[in-house]
Amino acid sequence: MEQGYLTLETGELFEGVLIGAEHDSLGEVVFNTSMTGYQEIITDPSYAGQIITFCYPLIGNYGINALDNESITPALAGVVIGDLCETPSHYQSIEKFSEKLKQAGVPGLAGVDTRLLVKTIRSRGTVKGYLGREKAIAFPSQEQTPFWVEKVSTKEQQFFKNRGPHVVLVDFGYKKSILTALLAENCAVTIVPYHTTFEQIKSIQPDGVLFSNGPGDPMALKKWFPEYKKISQYFPTLGICLGHQLIALAYGAKTEKLTYGHRGGNHPVKELATGKVKITAQNHSYVVIDESIDSKVFEVTYRNVNDRSIEGLKHKHYPIQSVQFHPEAHPGPSDTEYILTGFVREIASLGETKYAVK
Numbered sequence: 210m211e212q213g214y215l216t217l218e219t220g221e222l223f224e225g226v227l228i229g230a231e232h233d234s235l236g237e238v239v240f241n242t243s244m245t246g247y248q249e250i251i252t253d254p255s256y257a258g259q260i261i262t263f264c265y266p267l268i269g270n271y272g273i274n275a276l277d278n279e280s281i282t283p284a285l286a287g288v289v290i291g292d293l294c295e296t297p298s299h300y301q302s303i304e305k306f307s308e309k310l311k312q313a314g315v316p317g318l319a320g321v322d323t324r325l326l327v328k329t330i331r332s333r334g335t336v337k338g339y340l341g342r343e344k345a346i347a348f349p350s351q352e353q354t355p356f357w358v359e360k361v362s363t364k365e366q367q368f369f370k371n372r373g374p375h376v377v378l379v380d381f382g383y384k385k386s387i388l389t390a391l392l393a394e395n396c397a398v399t400i401v402p403y404h405t406t407f408e409q410i411k412s413i414q415p416d417g418v419l420f421s422n423g424p425g426d427p428m429a430l431k432k433w434f435p436e437y438k439k440i441s442q443y444f445p446t447l448g449i450c451l452g453h454q455l456i457a458l459a460y461g462a463k464t465e466k467l468t469y470g471h472r473g474g475n476h477p478v479k480e481l482a483t484g485k486v487k488i489t490a491q492n493h494s495y496v497v498i499d500e501s502i503d504s505k506v507f508e509v510t511y512r513n514v515n516d517r518s519i520e521g522l523k524h525k526h527y528p529i530q531s532v533q534f535h536p537e538a539h540p541g542p543s544d545t546e547y548i549l550t551g552f553v554r555e556i557a558s559l560g561e562t563k564y565a566v567k
């Protein structure tokens with residue numbers, strides 16, 4: 210196996226062996242603390258442009274199956290792992306982790322001291338990294354950040370027929386699990402590109418709208434905020450992760466980048482109405498800034514137990530709610546599944562009266 214390196218922008222160097230696709234890669238180095246779910250993580254479009262470090266030391270031991278992909282084409286820039294298992298054992302396994310990376314065009318580095326790397330990111334904050342055969346001597350100067358949502362959002366509308374309420378899923382890089390959860394609730398689903406206008410959505414006549422998760426800085430979508438506001442003022446709306454950030458921004462709030470983000474399957478959030486703590490799956494860098502919320506407009510519904518950051522919002526006049534975590538889980542606990550099922554129940558019960566709410 211060929212030796213390779215991950216060079217951080219801040220100068221630290223990590224050695225390992227190259228796996229997966231045979232090209233070098235530049236990306237934002239982040240880490241995920243989940244103990245399982247590497248397949249769902251590498252196929253989650255929200256990781257576009259990022260190099261994921263797995264904190265869990267053993268990756269690949271249960272292989273890759275035909276069921277758990279969150280998207281067809283992985284969008285991430287690379288992976289960094291401790292021990293790579295090349296002899297997977299699971300009855301559903303159809304290929305090895307390294308084969309999946311290769312076939313998806315994603316390079317990786319194995320045999321890395323990921324514990325040290327994670328500690329470095331925790332103290333430095335999220336940094337750029339260069340993964341390749343050579344140590345990087347210089348980093349390319351700050352070129353324009355790619356518009357990741359454009360790369361992962363659907364180009365065409367797709368419709369899934371079903372007997373329940375009709376949901377428009379605005380695709381910023383949606384995880385398949387969100388679609389699966391809606392279909393399981395009998396929803397008919399129309400998936401639309403991120404730039405779909407209010408008038409276009411109105412012509413679809415849905416019962417509710419769901420703004421999906423997605424990669425990058427939510428401010429990259431600034432141009433469309435007025436449209437997202439109009440959509441959410443007309444239709445009952447649920448926002449998940451990037452979708453949550455976009456709703457807050459569309460109503461005048463602000464977002465900021467966390468030092469190293471929340472990525473993993475055991476992030477505790479408190480539901481403020483009940484005081485109950487739920488364990489959630491998370492994957493984000495940005496958060497809505499507390500002081501930027503207009504308390505006449507939004508109620509904060511959830512807070513992160515570790516850093517008290519905002520995890521959920523509810524509009525005080527319109528049927529709009531949003532969560533920073535992932536109620537669809539995958540991978541992660543299903544403690545907050547009720548948010549998706551509650552949304553479907555709500556749009557079903559609003560029925561014909563829904564427009565009168567405004």
Ligand SMILES: NC(=O)CC[C@H](N)C(=O)O
Binds near residue numbers: 451
């Ligand atoms: N999973 C997501 O939707 C991530 C949202 C956004 N890209 C962030 O990093 O905060």
